[in-house]
Amino acid sequence: MRTLWWKIMALALVLAASITALRTPLAPAIVYASGGPFAPGGNSASVIGYRTHFMAAPVRVFLENGGQFVEASSTVVADDTHLTARFEVPVGLREDMSDLVVVAPGHGAMRLFAAFYNPEKGTGAVDGVTDAPQQGERAGFVFPNRNILYETIRNLNFHVPMWFTMMLLQTISFVFSIKVLGSGRWLDDRAAVQAVNASLLFAILGLITGSIWARATWSGWWTSDAKLNGAAVTVLIYLAYLVLRGSVTDLAKRARLAAIYNIFAYVLMLLFIMALPRMTASLHPGSGGNPAFSQYDLDDSLRPVFYAAVLGWMGIGTWIFNLQYRLARIENRHDEERLR
Amino acid sequence: MMRNGSARLLLLLALLPAWTAAHAQGEPDWLVDTLYGSGKINTVITVVSVILLGIGLWLFRLDRRIARMEKRTK
Amino acid sequence: MRSEVLQLLRLEVALDLRQRAAWGGMLLYVVSAMYVCHLAVSDSLSRSTWNAIFWIILLFAAFNALARSFQREDQGRQLYLYTMAHPRSVVLARALYGSITMLALSLLSLLFYLLFLGSDPMGDASMGPFVASVALGGVGFAAVLTLISAIAARAGNGIGLMAILGFPIVLPMLLAVMRASQLALDGSGWSGTGYYFLAIGALDVVTLTLAWLLFPYLWRD
Numbered sequence: 198m199r200t201l202w203w204k205i206m207a208l209a210l211v212l213a214a215s216i217t218a219l220r221t222p223l224a225p226a227i228v229y230a231s232g233g234p235f236a237p238g239g240n241s242a243s244v245i246g247y248r249t250h251f252m253a254a255p256v257r258v259f260l261e262n263g264g265q266f267v268e269a270s271s272t273v274v275a276d277d278t279h280l281t282a283r284f285e286v287p288v289g290l291r292e293d294m295s296d297l298v299v300v301a302p303g304h305g306a307m308r309l310f311a312a313f314y315n316p317e318k319g320t321g322a323v324d325g326v327t328d329a330p331q332q333g334e335r336a337g338f339v340f341p342n343r344n345i346l347y348e349t350i351r352n353l354n355f356h357v358p359m360w361f362t363m364m365l366l367q368t369i370s371f372v373f374s375i376k377v378l379g380s381g382r383w384l385d386d387r388a389a390v391q392a393v394n395a396s397l398l399f400a401i402l403g404l405i406t407g408s409i410w411a412r413a414t415w416s417g418w419w420t421s422d423a424k425l426n427g428a429a430v431t432v433l434i435y436l437a438y439l440v441l442r443g444s445v446t447d448l449a450k451r452a453r454l455a456a457i458y459n460i461f462a463y464v465l466m467l468l469f470i471m472a473l474p475r476m477t478a479s480l481h482p483g484s485g486g487n488p489a490f491s492q493y494d495l496d497d498s499l500r501p502v503f504y505a506a507v508l509g510w511m512g513i514g515t516w517i518f519n520l521q522y523r524l525a526r527i528e529n530r531h532d533e534e535r536l537r
Numbered sequence: 538m539m540r541n542g543s544a545r546l547l548l549l550l551a552l553l554p555a556w557t558a559a560h561a562q563g564e565p566d567w568l569v570d571t572l573y574g575s576g577k578i579n580t581v582i583t584v585v586s587v588i589l590l591g592i593g594l595w596l597f598r599l600d601r602r603i604a605r606m607e608k609r610t611k
Numbered sequence: 612m613r614s615e616v617l618q619l620l621r622l623e624v625a626l627d628l629r630q631r632a633a634w635g636g637m638l639l640y641v642v643s644a645m646y647v648c649h650l651a652v653s654d655s656l657s658r659s660t661w662n663a664i665f666w667i668i669l670l671f672a673a674f675n676a677l678a679r680s681f682q683r684e685d686q687g688r689q690l691y692l693y694t695m696a697h698p699r700s701v702v703l704a705r706a707l708y709g710s711i712t713m714l715a716l717s718l719l720s721l722l723f724y725l726l727f728l729g730s731d732p733m734g735d736a737s738m739g740p741f742v743a744s745v746a747l748g749g750v751g752f753a754a755v756l757t758l759i760s761a762i763a764a765r766a767g768n769g770i771g772l773m774a775i776l777g778f779p780i781v782l783p784m785l786l787a788v789m790r791a792s793q794l795a796l797d798g799s800g801w802s803g804t805g806y807y808f809l810a811i812g813a814l815d816v817v818t819l820t821l822a823w824l825l826f827p828y829l830w831r832d
Contacts, residue, residue: 219581348578355584378828402591406584413580426786433779440775445766457825458762462780464821465755465814469783472810517595524602531609 207512214506218354221498224339225249225304228347230297233313235260239270241283242313244297247347249304250277257330258282259298261308262315263291265326266298287326289319300330340498352410353499354506359403360428361507362514366396367435369518371463374456386452387525389459390442393435395518399510400432427470434462615696619704627708637676641720644668649727658796661732665724666748666789669717670781673752676712678773680705680757681764693830702757702826706819709753717749718742732796740804741795747811748788754815755781758822765829787811 225248232242244258251274258269258280269282297312340350370392376385407425408418419425441458445451627634648664656664692701721742725733733741756777763773791807 215585219585346577349580351581352584355581355588359588378825398591398595402588405587405591409580409583409587413577430779430782437775437779441762441766441772444772450765453828454762454766457758457829458776460825461758461818461821464817465780465783468814468817469786472783472787520599524599524606528602528606531606 203512204516207509207516210505210509211513212509214354214502214509217502218351218506221340221351221502223248223348223350224341225301225307227297227299227307227309227312230309230312234316235284235286235295235313236316237286237288239283240286241281242297243279243281244299244309246278246280246299246307248278249299249301249307251280251301252277254302254304256280256299256301259300259327259330260284260286260295260313261298262295263321265290265322266329267322267325268327268330285325286315287322287324288317289322290315291318291321293318298330306330346414349410349413350499352406354503356403356406356410357503358507358510359399359406362510363396363399363403363431365511366392366399366514366518367431367463367466369515370396370459374459374463377452377456378460381449381452383448383452383529384526386455387529388522389456390439391521391525392518393438393459395514395521397432397435398517399514400428400435404428404432430469431466434466438462615700616704616707619696619700620708623704623708627712633679637672637716638719640675641668641672641716642723644671645720645723645727652728655731656728658732659793661728662789662793662796664728665721666785666792668724669720669745669748670752670785672716672720673713673749673756673781674770674774674777676716677709677753677756677760678763678770680709680760698827698830699823702761702822703819705761706754706757706822709757710750713749713753714746717745721745735798736796737798737800739795740799740801740808741792743808744788744791744795744804747808748784748792751784751788751811751815752781754818754822755784758818758825761826761829784811784814787814 225246227244227249228247229245230242232240256272256274258272260267267284267287270285271283272280273282274280293315294311295313295315297309299307301307370389373385373389373392376382377389407428411420412418438455438458442451442455445454645668648668652664756773759777759780760773763770763776766772787807787810791804791811794804794807
């Protein structure tokens with residue numbers, strides 16, 4: 198464990214992933230549209246984009262309602278991020294809510310979901326609808342852009358690796374706890390508790406960063422959510438583990454009791470985390486009916502960066518555990534010598 | 538002791554620009570200020586700072602433990 | 612092995628019959644908790660609140676009941692027991708006996724709960740799944756808390772440590788039974804609640820297996 202290469206690897210991965218995560222531009226997107234409700238007839242809407250270049254290219258603006266497209270009759274571009282569009286809304290659109298779709302060369306098709314309310318529902322419009330617009334290519338390596346996430350999508354590469362690292366360290370602790378029961382060596386017990394300590398550092402970081410992110414996107418520091426409940430239970434379990442250790446003075450007994458509790462708790466925690474998403478709703482992507490990040494990320498630009506960040510942070514976590522463990526070992530040897 | 542104190546000071550100095558930048562926009566609501574402003578990039582900055590701070594605090598703890606160990610072995 | 616478990620089970624029953632006051636104490640705890648709720652709640656409860664209060668009371672009752680499982684006997688008798696019988700038989704017997712206790716306690720609690728807080732929220736409940744979830748919940752708490760009770764007793768620390776160790780671990784079970792009973796209260800039948808019963812059963816099997824595997828290490832000195 199004192200070899201250097203994997204530490205350098207971990208640092209390089211975290212560095213590369215962090216720089217990419219902070220430097221990669223966001224895809225242009227429509228973030229806001231005012232106007233409506235759109236009753237049949239003439240209606241205008243003002244549209245705000247983020248990182249868009251409306252001035253540079255011809256922009257086409259559409260409404261989509263139940264698969265039917267309505268193109269704007271006139272579009273006035275104010276600047277790169279602001280435009281107003283006027284629609285002749287036909288009679289008989291199918292759905293309550295219409296999406297706004299803006300197509301521009303180099304931007305791809307930018308969509309704002311459920312942008313306008315359509316008060317008079319029908320069975321489908323006959324006149325005034327057009328074909329689906331060509332999607333168009335999106336230029337360059339960009340991150341996906343969602344109207345509540347904006348730049349915070351970059352947090353994916355900082356917040357989520359904390360949880361992966363925590364899980365890895367807890368798995369390490371679990372393995373050492375099994376070894377404690379087999380061998381009864383105090384060294385394995387030291388390793389188990391230091392892995393738990395390190396995992397709690399990452400759990401706390403994950404909780405705080407998640408809380409900040411949640412406040413900025415879901416406007417609550419804490420929401421009732423499957424992933425959050427899982428995280429809370431995990432932290433409680435390992436705090437209880439430390440309390441248990443604190444309340445036993447006999448070293449051999451402490452090692453065994455702590456190992457038994459750790460094994461029991463770890464397995465139940467895994468089951469809990471696997472079963473939770475089916476039991477509670479979640480705001481997180483990929484669970485509770487929400488699309489996973491990869492699903493609305495068309496060109497998978499997030500994926501390699503994310504995996505690099507996860508691997509790198511796992512390495513850093515292991516390194517932290519390794520340092521704590523080695524120090525604990527020295528402390529313990531010292532104590533033993535003094536007792537002799 | 539001296540080394541510890543100066544390291545802490547350095548950390549504070551390093552954080553100062555981030556703090557002032559977050560408060561420079563003059564919006565009344567501190568949340569708009571810190572988390573929502575300019576495409577919510579400040580949220581990302583806060584998150585990254587929290588992680589660095591957390592690792593830093595952990596380093597301080599380890600530093601203290603090693604110092605204690607050094608004193609004992611002397 | 613099986614006869615040993617049965618013998619130990621008989622021993623448990625005999626011991627418990629000798630301490631009838633403990634049973635009375637448990638029931639009194641449940642009844643007083645429910646009476647306090649009856650006094651505290653003046654309006655009629657919504658279904659989910661009714662459900663939640665019931666499970667919270669039952670959870671605490673389970674902690675009370677299961678804490679006794681290993682803490683009622685002194686070290687000497689424990690040592691005697693473990694020289695006479697295999698520790699795995701002991702933990703299985705204890706878990707079994709705890710389950711029987713909790714089964715009775717949870718069904719009795721339900722009766723008292725209906726008495727004190729009214730049965731209005733059960734208006735369009737499907738009774739089969741609801742009673743099953745209450746019964747299985749009690750059994751599940753017993754399965755999870757038996758090993759925890761043993762650990763807490765071994766650590767020489769009373770019910771306080773057991774609560775700290777037990778709460779996060781019992782949460783999956785609590786969540787599953789609460790969902791199942793809530794769904795049953797809302798009127799969905801066996802097909803709607805089936806997944807939760809499956810989850811509860813799986814949790815029971817896993818916890819009992821773990822207890823069976825780990826318990827011998829608890830008593831090795």
